[in-house]
Amino acid sequence: MADREIVCKDCGETFIFTEGEQEFFREKGFENDPVRCPSCRRAKKQRQRD
Template sequence: MADKTIVCKDCGKEFVFSEGEQEFYKEKGFENDPVRCPDCRRKRKAQRNNSRM
């Protein structure tokens, strides 16, 4: 398995989905690669957490 370069669907920046991250996703049973970069994932998670309060 090699590192993958993916384009974030929110900001359009490229990010690397490393071999280690791919293994982690596989262990967790995730079937799809991420579609957002780590920064956008953090922002989205923070927005979801704030809307629940």
């Protein structure tokens, strides 16, 4: 497994999906790669809480 570059669907910025993150996602049972960068993920979670 290698680091992958992914384009965020919200802001359009490219972010790195590291090997460690990929392993974590696999351990949690997530089958899809993330579609949002970490900052957009945090912002989305915050909007859902408000």
